[in-house]
Amino acid sequence: MDRIDIRELITEEQLKEGYNVMRQLRSHLDEVAYLQLVNEAKRIENYRQFALYANDKIAAVIGFQPMVTLYYGKFIWICDFVTDELKRSKGYGEQLLTYIHDLLLSEGYETVALSSGLQRESAHSFYKDKMKYEQVSYVFKKTL
Template identity: 60%
Template sequence: MKTENIKECTSKEECLAAFPVMRQLRTHLDETAYLALIEEARQKDSYRLFALYENDEIVALAGFKPMITLYYGRFVWICDLVTDQAKRSNGYGEKLLEFVHDWASKEGYERIALSSGLQRIDAHRFYEEKMEYDKVSYVFKKEL
């Protein structure tokens, strides 16, 4: 029988266990940089990382941080959302997003926002069609 649960990754060991799945999204990171960034983001930005487990195996991750801006008001920014490549199309992304929606609502946040790379056509279809997100802007960046 398949059992699923969502748990926050709070220890170094839990974050390391999540790295193989996160690496599929954040291919530029090695374990050392990944752990350092998680720790700094937790301390400075209230970053949270949640894992969806299926039978004690991490199959998907959602990393987010609560924010307040003049544009969005009180909202949750989803920094990372990834399902293990071998486990995609099983509803895990939807379950994690619903979890984030519930968490944000309970904590008094008004909306969810995220950015998705231009090349991620399937992800865009998922956000817009399955999860009913609106495309509201482009995100720009400049390397310094």
């Protein structure tokens, strides 16, 4: 049985370790750009990252930030969430997301939202079927 530990990634060294998994989701970012964006998001948006370690190796990483909108009110936006492609279907994503839900409830949040790329059909099934998320909208983007 795997030894599981979930920790917040705070130090530069921890964030670099998280990049090794996060780059599977954010493949357009090299490590330098990744660290710059994470540090800026932490400073400006109160962005946080957590990782699930299985036997002392990162198996999944999640990044999120608090937001306030007229639609949701005060909530958490999950910006980034990925399980190492070699470690999928072992329950790590479910364990990490459940941990984050419990943490956020203890911090006074009642709503979590995220977007998922159209091509990520297995992720959509995970969110809807396993984690009981509702699909409430489409996200639109325009590059200026």
